[in-house]
Amino acid sequence: MAKEFRRPDTMPCHNQQLAPPAAATPSPCPEPAEPGGGPGQDLAGGPAKLPAANGAVSGPAGDSAEGPQPEDCEPEELFCQLGPQLKLLPMNDQIRELQTIIRDKTASRGDFMFSADRLIRLVVEEGLNQLPYKECTVTTPTGYKYEGVKFEKGNCGVSIMRSGEAMEQGLRDCCRSIRIGKILIQSDEETQRAKVYYAKFPPDIYRRKVLLMYPILSTGNTVIEAVKVLIEHGVQPSVIIVLSLFSTPHGATSIIQEFPDITILTTEVHPVAPTHFGQKYFGTD
Secondary structure, X not given: OOEEOOOOOOOOOOOOXXXXXXXXXXXXXXXXXXXXXXXXXOOOOOOOOOOOOOOEXXXXXXXXXXXXXXXXXXXXXXXXXXXXXXXXXXXXXXHHHHHHHHHOOOOOHHHHHHHHHHHHXXXXXHHHHOOOEEEEEEEOOOOOEEEEEEEOOOEXXXXXXXXXXXXXXXXXXXXXXXXXXXXXXXXXXXXXXXXXXEEEXXXXXXXXXXXXXXXXXXXXXXXXXXXXXXXXXXXXXXXXXXXXXXXXXXXXXXXXXXXXXXXXXXXXXXXXXXXXXXXXXXXXX
């Protein structure tokens, strides 16, 4: 099962393993900021701010603002801010190797795709663990009763085109008959804001749990717009699980701040995301 982001016992903000925690009592989460001073993001591109007092930081236009950027915060502060809605796959050498190959600019496209597909499969498998199930009893070939479980019906996938389509096969490999919808979101050339161009979902999506697939969470704006479209079709954020391979602290913070009930599942939170993923996977780099 994925670990919840309550304490930095898996991956920190930066791409390195944390040392074992000290014996001292961990510091408590920072107090929430006053209204208007907490974490926030202007969808036009303004960065989210966390309420810790680490000095002034420069905004996108060079203005000074109190509090650090999410990518500048201490891991403990970031984890406390994001809470249990952000889940991270337990780190091991296999996942780290796949992450390394995906980030390596010298990796061949074949190695890149092979590693990406393996990492996608791991994320999808863990995403399925977040779905509801019920207990059931089956009879084995030897006549014994086995107490097991089976997933409840009413799940679907939604990929954000185009890079999200790279995750569709991994989902189908695990759920052969699952319904998959699509959303096309692109940045407006003039305003640079995310704009929805196309959306097609199962007609009863408002009754389903949704696995929203998007490999790279950089700013979070694309996923935010996609969730808004799902909400317009009757889907509640509490039944949406975002499946991602890599996320920045800014992207995860923006999404969870906008939709506190949503769940994000990823393998790594790091200030620098491999934004070349879609181009290299589909051979358009």
